[in-house]
Amino acid sequence: MKFGLSEEQRMLVDSVNGYLQGAVDIDRLRAASTNRDESSDDVRRALAELGVFALLVPEAHGGVGLGSLDAALIAEQLGGVCAPVPFIGSAVATRVLASSDPELAGDVLAGIADGSRTVGLAIDSYIGGRRDAGIIAAGEVLSGKSLFVFDFDADSYLVATADGATYLLSADAPGVTREPLTTIDGTRRFGELRLENAEATLITSDEAALDAGVRLGRVLLAADALGAAQHMLNEAVAYAKERKQFNRVIGSFQAVKHMCAEMAAELEPCRSMLWYAGHALDALPQEAPVLACQSKSHITEVASFVAKTATEVHGGMGFTDLLGLHYWFKRIGSARQMLGSPEQLRDEAASVQGLI
Amino acid sequence: MDLNYSPSYEQFRQEVSSFLKASADKQPKGAGLKSQALKNWQKTLIEHGYAARTIPKKYGGFGAEPDILKSRIIAEEFAKAQANPGMGGQGISMLVPTLLEVGTEEQKQQFIAPTLHGEMLWCQGYSEPGAGSDLASLRTSAVLDGDEWVVNGQKIWTSTAQIADWIFCLVRTDPKAPKHQGISFLLFDMKSPGIEIRPLVDMTGDANFNEVFFTDVRVPKGQIVGAPGEGWRVANSILKFERGSLGDPNATLHRLAALFDIMKHETIGGERLMDKAAFRDRAMRIQGRVMALQHNELRLLSAKINGDDDVRLAAMLAKLQGTELRHDLEGLAIDVLGELGLAYGDNPYLNGTWQYYYMYFLGLIIGGGTSQIQKNIISERALGMPKEPKFAEGAAT
Numbered sequence: 133m134k135f136g137l138s139e140e141q142r143m144l145v146d147s148v149n150g151y152l153q154g155a156v157d158i159d160r161l162r163a164a165s166t167n168r169d170e171s172s173d174d175v176r177r178a179l180a181e182l183g184v185f186a187l188l189v190p191e192a193h194g195g196v197g198l199g200s201l202d203a204a205l206i207a208e209q210l211g212g213v214c215a216p217v218p219f220i221g222s223a224v225a226t227r228v229l230a231s232s233d234p235e236l237a238g239d240v241l242a243g244i245a246d247g248s249r250t251v252g253l254a255i256d257s258y259i260g261g262r263r264d265a266g267i268i269a270a271g272e273v274l275s276g277k278s279l280f281v282f283d284f285d286a287d288s289y290l291v292a293t294a295d296g297a298t299y300l301l302s303a304d305a306p307g308v309t310r311e312p313l314t315t316i317d318g319t320r321r322f323g324e325l326r327l328e329n330a331e332a333t334l335i336t337s338d339e340a341a342l343d344a345g346v347r348l349g350r351v352l353l354a355a356d357a358l359g360a361a362q363h364m365l366n367e368a369v370a371y372a373k374e375r376k377q378f379n380r381v382i383g384s385f386q387a388v389k390h391m392c393a394e395m396a397a398e399l400e401p402c403r404s405m406l407w408y409a410g411h412a413l414d415a416l417p418q419e420a421p422v423l424a425c426q427s428k429s430h431i432t433e434v435a436s437f438v439a440k441t442a443t444e445v446h447g448g449m450g451f452t453d454l455l456g457l458h459y460w461f462k463r464i465g466s467a468r469q470m471l472g473s474p475e476q477l478r479d480e481a482a483s484v485q486g487l488i
Numbered sequence: 489m490d491l492n493y494s495p496s497y498e499q500f501r502q503e504v505s506s507f508l509k510a511s512a513d514k515q516p517k518g519a520g521l522k523s524q525a526l527k528n529w530q531k532t533l534i535e536h537g538y539a540a541r542t543i544p545k546k547y548g549g550f551g552a553e554p555d556i557l558k559s560r561i562i563a564e565e566f567a568k569a570q571a572n573p574g575m576g577g578q579g580i581s582m583l584v585p586t587l588l589e590v591g592t593e594e595q596k597q598q599f600i601a602p603t604l605h606g607e608m609l610w611c612q613g614y615s616e617p618g619a620g621s622d623l624a625s626l627r628t629s630a631v632l633d634g635d636e637w638v639v640n641g642q643k644i645w646t647s648t649a650q651i652a653d654w655i656f657c658l659v660r661t662d663p664k665a666p667k668h669q670g671i672s673f674l675l676f677d678m679k680s681p682g683i684e685i686r687p688l689v690d691m692t693g694d695a696n697f698n699e700v701f702f703t704d705v706r707v708p709k710g711q712i713v714g715a716p717g718e719g720w721r722v723a724n725s726i727l728k729f730e731r732g733s734l735g736d737p738n739a740t741l742h743r744l745a746a747l748f749d750i751m752k753h754e755t756i757g758g759e760r761l762m763d764k765a766a767f768r769d770r771a772m773r774i775q776g777r778v779m780a781l782q783h784n785e786l787r788l789l790s791a792k793i794n795g796d797d798d799v800r801l802a803a804m805l806a807k808l809q810g811t812e813l814r815h816d817l818e819g820l821a822i823d824v825l826g827e828l829g830l831a832y833g834d835n836p837y838l839n840g841t842w843q844y845y846y847m848y849f850l851g852l853i854i855g856g857g858t859s860q861i862q863k864n865i866i867s868e869r870a871l872g873m874p875k876e877p878k879f880a881e882g883a884a885t
């Protein structure tokens with residue numbers, strides 16, 4: 133029995149993290165958040181060279197064919213620096229496409245793998261549509277609206293209907309109108325898709341294929357939030373050891389120690405939970421549905437607690453753009469709301485276990 | 489217990505409510521502190537006694553006898569009608585009460601009326617890079633040179649300094665005295681030569697607070713509140729007013745109503761948010777906390793009128809509980825809205841200022857004495873627990 137990461141996984145984490153720490157600094161986050169057109173294409177290309185986008189793509193389609201846990205480890209590193217690059221949308225699309233007809237999926241998967249294509253997620257109709265959102269399909273012609281489409285700056289979209297059929301839609305297909313939407317989290321791109329008889333390709337009408345994709349998306353968001361929260365905790369601990377008030381470092385006050393210890397004690401089990409959830413997606417099909425729900429709801433809630441508490445440890449400094457801690461705060465906030473909020477996911481967790 | 493307002497109060501309530509109905513279209517909406525519209529509205533409010541109610545006429549107020557119930561009725565009716573309550577800001581909420589308590593007659597004459605009418609906007613220069621929770625360690629110095637104080641040093645987190653006309657500022661006038669005794673409280677014009685203001689962007693994206701640098705700023709000797717060395721005592725009388733005003737239950741009630749509105753009308757997957765048991769329970773739990781604090785406030789009010797209740801603890805917890813509650817309430821609205829709750833700035837799906845206030849109230853949890861400092865105060869002053877041991881300068885890690 134071994135519960136932990138393999139040597140290869142540690143090396144993967146080190147190489148991606150080594151690159152990200154140097155490449156994604158606060159100025160980049162500031163630029164990405166204040167200017168929607170600011171691109172981090174250089175980071176995306178470098179990550180492609182490191183094999184990040186090929187990771188989940190099957191070998192037959194030019195990928196590396198690694199698993200969900202590996203992808204989660206990458207998402208954690210991206211969250212750790214608030215990397216303003218799309219990853220989760222394409223990963224979910226990879227999972228759904230890989231289970232479908234190779235004739236249909238081959239090109240797209242190869243494009244995802246070499247970093248030349250990104251896919252956005254327009255599946256809110258399936259997760260739980262808000263307002264008048266909803267996609268109607270007539271054959272392979274789609275109409276309707278999808279809100280808060282995630283990884284919006286993409287060349288195609290994975291679009292789902294309420295009954296779980298999945299389509300691939302080209303961003304420049306006739307009948308597609310795209311409207312960027314501003315959110316608190318400027319390190320991710322959101323937008324609205326309006327479709328009027330837009331032609332798309334049916335990937336699968338098997339709801340189970342979409343479910344597998346949604347599960348992966350949830351675990352990756354949990355990983356992203358874990359990485360961001362770990363960064364905030366590290367910063368808080370470092371600050372508490374430096375900052376002096378009342379002639380002593382604030383970390384010598386039990387109140388501050390306990391804030392930090394509580395964050396650590398809440399967050400550390402989340403790491404194990406994430407590893408297990410990542411493993412379960414590929415190896416434990418019985419457990420995967422409940423773990424996807426619980427890992428995302430639990431980890432993002434712990435991450436929100438860390439976001440608030442780590443900000444408090446920094447005092448006034450935590451509230452400013454000077455340190456920029458708020459980019460992580462907001463990144464955690466958006467991970468929490470996407471693909472199902474904590475209450476919604478717990479409801480689903482009870483349901484997939486047959487408890488209700 | 490007697491919770492009835494006597495008939496004269498009910499009549500007063502009628503008056504306030506008809507005034508608000510009649511003037512609904514004269515109220516400025518979201519106007520900046522410097523706008524003429526807000527100044528006009530403030531003037532109308534003072535004339536009717538709905539602002540600056542108990543401040544003497546000779547200082548520009550309405551001059552009514554203190555009547556806490558009437559003040560409360562005004563606050564309630566304004567909240568109910570979602571009416572603009574007039575000017576706020578640190579000058580009106582903090583400096584004016586302090587001047588009334590400890591200012592000289594000349595200072596009251598000079599500063600109160602223009603402050604009340606929005607002609608003189610103030611900022612509060614307390615915190616410094618090295619002096620936040622440990623405010624008494626502040627270093628900005630003022631040295632007497634003839635008839636003037638000469639001020640040098642730096643402040644930080646100074647809200648509204650970029651638009652303020654004047655500053656009330658803590659400075660060290662006696663570097664040799666024990667640290668709480670060498671501090672003085674100065675008032676000076678922000679247009680004085682030698683002041684540099686650098687705005688700081690905060691997490692909401694606004695640049696509402698600032699760094700303020702003083703280089704040989706000359707301040708007339710008489711612009712000091714209290715005697716030299718009494719600044720700490722004067723400042724503490726102000727903080728009392730500040731802490732009372734953060735996390736006001738009337739405003740919270742208002743937000744709760746807006747939250748319920750959203751939960752009654754917004755849907756997810758076709759189902760009303762209020763019909764979701766988990767969301768509903770969280771909303772009801774927040775309502776319970778709001779009620780507890782609202783009634784705590786009622787008790788404080790009654791103690792002020794009747795003077796028969798020891799409310800030290802009840803008063804000390806208001807800032808801690810009020811700001812945490814508001815932060816949680818705003819957070820719940822975001823949660824029930826799901827992805828829609830992420831909307832910010834120019835987003836057409838923005839459904840209220842929830843994200844803004846979620847962050848803003850985290851700011852208030854920190855500003856005006858952090859939650860941790862509030863808990864220290866509660867445990868030491870209300871529960872009588874021993875104080876933290878004091879460390880000498882350079883003594884510890």
Ligand SMILES: Cc1cc2nc3c(=O)[nH]c(=O)nc-3n(C[C@H](O)[C@H](O)[C@H](O)COP(=O)(O)OP(=O)(O)OC[C@H]3O[C@@H](n4cnc5c(N)ncnc54)[C@H](O)[C@@H]3O)c2cc1C
Nearest residue numbers: 387444445447448614615620621645647851855856858860
């Ligand atoms: C939105 C906002 C507006 C503000 N407006 C103004 C203004 O207009 N004018 C002004 O002068 N100031 C203003 N401030 C400053 C505010 O008063 C300080 O930020 C606050 O007092 C905390 O000081 P600090 O930032 O230096 O944090 P620090 O004092 O460095 O605190 C850092 C951490 O250490 C903890 N800590 C420190 N000492 C202790 C202790 N003894 N026991 C336990 N824990 C401790 C704190 O709780 C906090 O978690 C504002 C701040 C904010 C956030």
